[in-house]
Amino acid sequence: MxxxxxxxxxxxxxxxxxxxxxxxxxxxxxxxxxxxxxxxxxxxxxxxxxxxxxxxxxxxxxxxxxxxxxxxxxxxxxxxxxSDLTDDSSFLSLASYEEILNGSADTKCLIDIIGQAIDIGEVQIIQVHNEDRKRILFRIRDNMYRS
CATH class of the missing domain: 2.40.50.140 (Nucleic acid-binding proteins)
Structure with missing residues (x-):
């Protein structure tokens, strides 16, 4: 080749x-x-x-x-x-809630999580570096533990 x-x-x-x-x-x-x-x-x-x-x-x-x-x-x-290559891997690198809560998740990299939204707030306008930004606060639940 x-x-x-x-x-x-x-x-x-x-x-x-x-x-x-x-x-x-x-x-x-x-x-x-x-x-x-x-x-x-x-x-x-x-x-x-x-x-x-x-x-x-x-x-x-x-x-x-x-x-x-x-x-x-x-x-x-x-x-x-x-491409001739096929791979059924999802390529998701999900972080566990335990890693997030105990602080062992990589803080320099965005992480992927899956959970159920249990509380979603209203859209808020906040100031970030003198610019208006939208923010929504929400809570999610780890469905693996069904709490």
């Missing part, structure tokens, strides 16, 4: 190169608003795709959606093709 046809694991991506060919794993990915319709059309839910020619950049902000230090950026040159 030629070097330009080789696949890379998402966790191995680095921002010094523009043309990556990747498949598999959970990653943070973004695109410009003008490309959203194209991405929706080319990345149907449940389909495995090969994504070629993406830009890789470092993640920023206080919280990251994955533990990876980089995110993928869809560009005008990005190409989507069918």
């Amino acid at each position: 030629s070097a330009n046809k080789r696949f890379h694991l998402i966790s191995d991506l680095k921002p010094f190169k523009d043309a990556w060919r990747v498949q598999g794993a959970k990653d943070h990915c973004s695109c410009k608003r003008t490309l959203i319709k194209r991405v929706q059309r080319n990345l149907p839910l449940g389909k495995w795709r090969v994504i070629q020619n993406t830009k890789i950049s470092g993640t920023s902000g206080k919280y990251k959606p994955t533990k990876l230090g980089y995110k993928m950026n869809i560009t005008d040159d990005t190409v989507f093709t069918d």
Whole structure:
């Protein structure tokens, strides 16, 4: 297989190169608003795709959606093709309520949880850095324990 046809694991991506060919794993990915319709059309839910020619950049902000230090950026040159790889794994990394409550959950990464909303408050407008932001307070219950 030629070097330009080789696949890379998402966790191995680095921002010094523009043309990556990747498949598999959970990653943070973004695109410009003008490309959203194209991405929706080319990345149907449940389909495995090969994504070629993406830009890789470092993640920023206080919280990251994955533990990876980089995110993928869809560009005008990005190409989507069918993949021979299929994997029924959900790629969810759910945090347990116990990890959250005892403080062992990773505080630098956004975490996924599943629970039942038992109390949802009204939308509130709050000031964050002199800007209006909307906030909703809610309580969820861990259904595994049926409390």
